[in-house]
Amino acid sequence: MISLLKTSFILLANRCNSRGTAPIFCRISIGKLRKTFATGIFIPPRQWSKLSQRVLGSTPEEKLINNRLSDLEAQFARIEKQLYDESKTPSLEAVYACYSGSEEEITLCQIYDLKLAKMELLAGREYTPATTQKFHEVYGHLKVYLSENRAKKESQRKPDIPLKQLDYGFIKRFEEHLLARSLKPITINKIIQRLHQVVGYAVKCRHLQCDLFADYKPLKEKKRLVYLTPEELQRLENYRFSQYRLEQVKNIYLFSVYTGLAYNEASQLQRKHLITGADGKPWIEMVRRKTGRELSIPLLPQASELLTILSPQGEDSFLLSRISNQKDQLLPQGDCRSDGHRQASNAPHSPQDVRNDGTALQRYTNRDRKQATGSCGYCCHTAFLR
16 A cells, blocks of 8 residues: 555644643645644644654653654554545545544435436446336335434434444334335335345445345235136137227237236247247247346247237237237226126236236146247246246
8 A cells, every 4th residue: 555645743833822832733635735733732832843743852741742643643544544445535535534533424315326326327238227217216215214204303404314324223114114104015025125235235335334134034925826717718818809909908918828928028029039949849039128037938839829910910020019018907807707707806907917827827738838848948937937
């Protein structure tokens, strides 16, 4: 480490008080930048040596003053080394702030802002716009929680909390705040998970020494999953909606059921994603945009037939019609009831819900899957259980 900080002491003889003593000032400098401050030590001007920058004499009091000046010099050297060890720039302001104890504390909101700035800078490369938006939503929940705490303490300061004050209790109180707002456990777990990433970013930046979430356990939710039975799926396949738009949504939904692709991936399907596998049968190979994970899915006969129906409706090079997910979810419950299907509370009605029905597909297409996958190892069951 190359030391850039210089420490010196000067006596201001022109500021003698009524007792005939003058103050000793300390001056720290880095390059051409200097900062001078009082040490609180006063001595008669005749006892000061400009050359050695120490007090002349060998009395106990004079030795005590010299030791104090040497301690100050050593203290600044330690501060400079500490800043280097923490990978921080030893600026004059940072050195003096450490000495005076007025160093500005890094807060949770400041770290969150830095994390969001990084995500927006890397948007489209490491982070999708949807992921960035979700972190903004979590930030909103966090600000509401901090604002409520500020109101209780009657503080006029900006709602925030220093990182050094974060502890396991803060996480649990934030969790209780979210529960009080009637959020579902799965939603709360996602919010806490993203907050964990922000705190982890602070640990990587060495603003925190340890991970506060080491002992945290996500909320558990017992949820009874209900799937379409083979009979219900067959009735849905055979049913013809009077509206073309609903018939189109039904076919896209069925395609997602037989491939295990969520609608986001299914809508991105192109001709280049269709290949012939080692078993000589058609497969789908693509990369999931959200995770960058490769997907290899056998194209079952039912899905192949649906692709033939949907392909002419595709736009540009895409094989499926690209319609908004809001329209996909407009499948009316009345039409389902008229055909004997379960209502929305029991069965999903849009391609976005394919993950639940994809698991049900394991029960009644197991034989087709075994024939399609052979010994290739990866099957569509792996894709929709990701």
